[in-house]
Amino acid sequence: MTSQEAPGPRDVAVVAFAQSDHRRSTEDSSEVEMLMPVLHEVLARTGLRTADIGFTCSGSSDYLAGRAFSFTLALDGVGAWPPISESHVETDGAWALYEAWTKLLTGDADTALVYSYGKCSPGSVRDVLTRQLDPYYVAPLWPDAVALAALQAQALVDAGHTDEPALAAVGARSRADATANPHAQLKGEVPQGDYVVRPLRTGDCPPVGDGAAAVILAAGDRARELCARPAWIRGIDHRIEAHALGVRDLTDSPSTRLAATRAGAFERPVDTAELHAPFSSQEVILRNALGLDDSVCVNPSGGALAANPVMAAGLIRIGEAAARIHRGASDRALAHATSGPCLQQNLVAVLEGDPR
Amino acid sequence: MPEVLRAPLVLEFPFTRSLGPVQSAFLTGLRERVVLGVRTTDGRTLVPPVEYDPVTADEIRDLVEVAPTGTVTTWAWNHAPRRGQPLATPFAWVLVRLDGADTALLHALDAPGPDAVRTGMRVRVRWAAERTGAITDIACFEPYDGEPEQPGCHSGEFENPLTGIVAPARLDYTYSPGRAQSAYIDALSARRTVGERCPSCRKVYVPPRGACPTCGVATAERVEVGPRGTVTTYCIVNIKAKNLDIEVPYVYAHIALDGADLALHARIGGIPYDRVRMGLRVEPVWTEGARFPDHYRPTGEPDADYETYKELL
Numbered sequence: 001m002t003s004q005e006a007p008g009p010r011d012v013a014v015v016a017f018a019q020s021d022h023r024r025s026t027e028d029s030s031e032v033e034m035l036m037p038v039l040h041e042v043l044a045r046t047g048l049r050t051a052d053i054g055f056t057c058s059g060s061s062d063y064l065a066g067r068a069f070s071f072t073l074a075l076d077g078v079g080a081w082p083p084i085s086e087s088h089v090e091t092d093g094a095w096a097l098y099e100a101w102t103k104l105l106t107g108d109a110d111t112a113l114v115y116s117y118g119k120c121s122p123g124s125v126r127d128v129l130t131r132q133l134d135p136y137y138v139a140p141l142w143p144d145a146v147a148l149a150a151l152q153a154q155a156l157v158d159a160g161h162t163d164e165p166a167l168a169a170v171g172a173r174s175r176a177d178a179t180a181n182p183h184a185q186l187k188g189e190v191p192q193g194d195y196v197v198r199p200l201r202t203g204d205c206p207p208v209g210d211g212a213a214a215v216i217l218a219a220g221d222r223a224r225e226l227c228a229r230p231a232w233i234r235g236i237d238h239r240i241e242a243h244a245l246g247v248r249d250l251t252d253s254p255s256t257r258l259a260a261t262r263a264g265a266f267e268r269p270v271d272t273a274e275l276h277a278p279f280s281s282q283e284v285i286l287r288n289a290l291g292l293d294d295s296v297c298v299n300p301s302g303g304a305l306a307a308n309p310v311m312a313a314g315l316i317r318i319g320e321a322a323a324r325i326h327r328g329a330s331d332r333a334l335a336h337a338t339s340g341p342c343l344q345q346n347l348v349a350v351l352e353g354d355p356r
Numbered sequence: 357m358p359e360v361l362r363a364p365l366v367l368e369f370p371f372t373r374s375l376g377p378v379q380s381a382f383l384t385g386l387r388e389r390v391v392l393g394v395r396t397t398d399g400r401t402l403v404p405p406v407e408y409d410p411v412t413a414d415e416i417r418d419l420v421e422v423a424p425t426g427t428v429t430t431w432a433w434n435h436a437p438r439r440g441q442p443l444a445t446p447f448a449w450v451l452v453r454l455d456g457a458d459t460a461l462l463h464a465l466d467a468p469g470p471d472a473v474r475t476g477m478r479v480r481v482r483w484a485a486e487r488t489g490a491i492t493d494i495a496c497f498e499p500y501d502g503e504p505e506q507p508g509c510h511s512g513e514f515e516n517p518l519t520g521i522v523a524p525a526r527l528d529y530t531y532s533p534g535r536a537q538s539a540y541i542d543a544l545s546a547r548r549t550v551g552e553r554c555p556s557c558r559k560v561y562v563p564p565r566g567a568c569p570t571c572g573v574a575t576a577e578r579v580e581v582g583p584r585g586t587v588t589t590y591c592i593v594n595i596k597a598k599n600l601d602i603e604v605p606y607v608y609a610h611i612a613l614d615g616a617d618l619a620l621h622a623r624i625g626g627i628p629y630d631r632v633r634m635g636l637r638v639e640p641v642w643t644e645g646a647r648f649p650d651h652y653r654p655t656g657e658p659d660a661d662y663e664t665y666k667e668l669l
Contacts, residue, residue: 028535029566135371136383147449198470246403
C-alpha cells in the first residue's frame with residue numbers, strides 16, 4: 001500500500017459515511033450484529049472490499065455495555081483475515097479518524113476504514129461515565145454525567161451567557177432539524193420536561209441510545225476515484241483542558257478554540273458546523289468559542305441532542321459534515337467532537353469540497 | 357427467532373491506586389481534618405492539590421493549609437441522589453473555593469432545597485464521623501454564615517501517611533447476548549449444540565458470534581453439530597480456581613464437535629488427566645437442570661486421525 005506520490009503533505013478526504021438508525025435499545029443485536037450492516041453500507045458506497053482497505057481504526061469503550069474486549073469481537077464484522085493493519089482507541093471514533101488521517105498522511109496507506117459504536121442500553125451511561133473521572137478526588141463521589149454538565153450550565157447562566165429558555169430553544173431547534181435525519185432517535189416536538197439535575201431539564205439532555213457509524217478516508221487521486229465530491233480534510237487538531245474541573249473556566253472552551261485555530265478553521269468562514277454538544281448548554285459554549293454567528297448552519301443533523309450513541313456521536317459529526325459536502329449542501333464545514341466531562345477534550349476538523 | 361435473552365451483569369472491582377506525595381498529604385490531611393492545597397510557581401493555591409502545575413507542568417510540592425470554609429462558585433440541584441453519591445437525600449452538587457484557595461473542589465452541599473442555594477453562598481466542611489483518608493472524609497458541605505475560619509499552618513507532614521487508596525467500583529448492566537448467541541443458548545437448553553454457517557466460506561462457527569471473522573459477513577444458516585467431537589489440543593490445570601469446586605489437576609481442552617469448523621473449549625472428565633491426548637473422541641455429559649454440558653468424556657471410539665482435525669488446531 002505504499003504510495004507512488006512524492007513524500008510530503010497529501011490531501012486526505014472523507015469519501016463515504018454510513019450510520020445506523022440510533023435507537024433506545026438494540027438488545028436483539030450484539031455489538032458486531034449492530035455494526036456490521038453499517039460497515040457493509042460504507043464499503044458499498046465506494047465499491048471497496050475489506051481487502052482493499054489500507055488501514056482500519058475503531059473507537060469504542062467496553063465499559064458502556066460491560067462487555068470485555070467487545071472491540072475484538074466487533075472486528076469480526078470487518079473480516080480481518082488475512083491479517084489487516086488495524087488499531088483501536090478507547091474513546092470516540094473521531095479520535096480513531098484522527099489516527100487514520102495521520103496514517104494516510106505518512107503515506108503508509110491510501111485508504112482507511114474508521115468505525116465506532118456505542119451500546120448505552122445495557123448499563124446506566126450516567127453512572128458508567130463516572131469511571132472516567134479522577135479516581136482520587138472525584139470518582140469516589142459518583143458525580144454522574146448530567147450532574148457535571150449541570151454545574152457547567154449553572155456557571156453559564158450565572159455568567160449571563162444563557163438562560164433556561166435559551167437552552168430549551170437549542171434542544172427544540174435540534175429536534176426540529178432532526179426530522180430531516182432518518183437516523184435520529186429523538187425528533188420533532190419533544191417536551192422540555194422536568195429537571196434532571198437543575199438547571200438541566202430532560203430536553204437539555206441527549207437521548208440515551210445505541211448506534212454505530214463508519215467513514216472511509218482516501219488520499220489524493222484515490223479519493224477522486226471513490227467519490228464524486230470528496231470532503232477534503234484541510235486540518236484536524238485536538239486539545240485538552242486541565243483535568244480538575246475546579247481549575248477550569250467552565251463557561252469557555254479554550255481547547256476548542258485552540259484546536260480550531262490549529263485546524264485552520266478561522267482562515268475562512270465555514271457555512272456549516274456539526275458540533276458535538278450532548279447538552280444544550282455545551283452548544284452555547286462551543287458557538288462562542290468558535291465565533292459562529294447566525295450565518296453558519298449549526299447541527300443540521302440534529303446533533304447529539306437528537307442521537308447520542310456514546311463513542312460514535314463525535315465521528316458522526318465528521319461524517320454528517322462530510323456527507324453535506326458530498327451532496328453539495330456545503331462547501332466548507334467544521335466538525336467538532338468532544339470527550340470527557342464538561343467538554344474536557346475537543347477535536348476540530350475542517351472539511352472542504354472542490355469548487356463547483 | 358427466540359425471544360431476547362437477558363441477564364443481570366454486575367461489574368464490581370476495588371480500584372487500587374498508589375498516591376504521589378501531594379495526593380498523600382491531602383488525603384491524609386482529610387483524615388486529620390486538615391485541608392491542604394499546593395502552591396504553584398506563580399503563587400496560586402490549588403485545592404484539591406495536584407502533583408504537577410496544570411499550566412506549566414512544573415512539579416509542585418509546596419503544601420499550604422486552607423480554611424474549611426469557602427464560597428460556592430457553581431451548583432446544580434440533584435433531586436434524585438444515585439448510588440454512591442455523598443448524600444442519600446436531595447442535595448446540591450457544588451464547586452467550592454475554600455478560603456485561601458484559588459481553585460474549586462467538587463463536593464455535595466446539604467441544603468433544604470434549591471431555593472436555599474446560590475452561587476456565591478458561604479459554606480463549611482462537614483466532616484465524616486469516621487475518616488480513612490479519602491475525599492469522602494468530607495461528608496459534605498453545609499451552609500455557613502459565620503466569619504471565614506482562619507487556616508492553620510500545617511506543614512503537610514503526618515504520622516502514618518497514606519500510600520494508596522482503594523476505591524470500590526460497581527456498575528450494573530442488563531446483558532443481552534444478541535441474535536446469534538441467543539439462538540445458541542436457546543438450543544443448548546434442549547441439549548442441542550447449534551452453530552451457524554458462513555454463506556461465503558461455508559465454515560460452521562460454534563458458538564456462533566453472528567459474523568464470520570474471516571469474511572466479515574453475517575452468519576445465519578443454523579447447523580446442528582456434535583454431540584461428539586475430537587480433542588484438538590489441551591492443557592493440564594494445576595491451580596485451583598477461586599469458587600470452583602473441581603479437583604486439580606484436570607484437563608481443559610479444545611474440542612472440535614463433529615460438523616464444526618471452530619473448536620470450543622471444555623473440561624475433560626471420566627479419564628485420568630495424564631491419559632488425555634490429541635485426537636481423543638469425546639461426548640458431552642449433562643447434569644440435571646444445567647444449561648450447558650458439565651464436561652466431556654471419552655466415547656471409547658478409536659482416536660481421530662490427525663489429518664481430520666489439523667485445520668482446526
